[in-house]
Amino acid sequence: MRVVRAELDKQPSDVRRMFDAVARRYDVTNDVLSLGQDRQWRKAVIAAVDPRPGERVLDLAAGTGTSSQPFADRGAEVVPCDFSLGMLKVGKAAKPHLPFTAGDGTQLPFADDTFDAVTISFGLRNIVDPLAGLREMRRVTRPGGRLVVCEFSHPTWAPFRTVYVEYLMRALPPVARALSSSPDAYVYLAESIRAWPDQQGLAKMVEAAGWQAPEWSNLSGGIVALHRATA
Numbered sequence: 001m002r003v004v005r006a007e008l009d010k011q012p013s014d015v016r017r018m019f020d021a022v023a024r025r026y027d028v029t030n031d032v033l034s035l036g037q038d039r040q041w042r043k044a045v046i047a048a049v050d051p052r053p054g055e056r057v058l059d060l061a062a063g064t065g066t067s068s069q070p071f072a073d074r075g076a077e078v079v080p081c082d083f084s085l086g087m088l089k090v091g092k093a094a095k096p097h098l099p100f101t102a103g104d105g106t107q108l109p110f111a112d113d114t115f116d117a118v119t120i121s122f123g124l125r126n127i128v129d130p131l132a133g134l135r136e137m138r139r140v141t142r143p144g145g146r147l148v149v150c151e152f153s154h155p156t157w158a159p160f161r162t163v164y165v166e167y168l169m170r171a172l173p174p175v176a177r178a179l180s181s182s183p184d185a186y187v188y189l190a191e192s193i194r195a196w197p198d199q200q201g202l203a204k205m206v207e208a209a210g211w212q213a214p215e216w217s218n219l220s221g222g223i224v225a226l227h228r229a230t231a
């Protein structure tokens, strides 16, 4: 079998194939690798978006819809969008009530000003051109609407940052090998996290994409950061 692994230059077709391949075990692997912390991170995303019943929310790079379901639970009209048909199929089988939509984050299949809020969890880092993705998210958000980006970031305490980098680079691939049918995807995960901009760097990118007043909060000591901004 061909080894499925996106390189850091992130060819979109490689990224898509990689997620197609991990789709079936995606959610369980996530839970184990994050030691269950992903649940807290997802709660923080919902609190930051604070969706009102009936609001239209785009969850970009929604994968299997795990990041989308809590919006539906709050009465929002959430649209999970992703370009991996493998992830969408697994999502649709488990959550047939959600309107899963195939779409590329750099060319979204939605009109201008469609959404009250747009959010992306653990997806922006994977988009081939994240600045273009943020611009597209801005285009489809109504004036005054909000953005919430949840993404791996840089731990703020230097000694912990060192341990974390060691954990990522050494522990993650063998653990993933035991759990996932595509362990190389998790080598990509570790490498792409290391190559991703820090909190301030991402805030600058958000602003450069046309969003107003970006700010962020750190979760789990900066392992994850939530960036918020307004259209």
Ligand SMILES: C[S@@+](CC[C@H](N)C(=O)[O-])C[C@H]1O[C@@H](n2cnc3c(N)ncnc32)[C@H](O)[C@@H]1O
Residues within 6 Å of the ligand: 012, 015, 016, 019, 060, 061, 062, 063, 064, 065, 066, 067, 081, 082, 083, 084, 087, 103, 104, 105, 106, 120, 121, 122, 123, 126, 127, 128
């Ligand atoms: C790590 S998963 C995150 C899934 C979900 N948001 C979650 O929190 O569990 C990243 C997702 O980004 C999607 N993705 C990567 N590049 C994309 C693009 N250009 N357009 C749409 N989706 C993309 C992948 O297909 C994958 O499903």
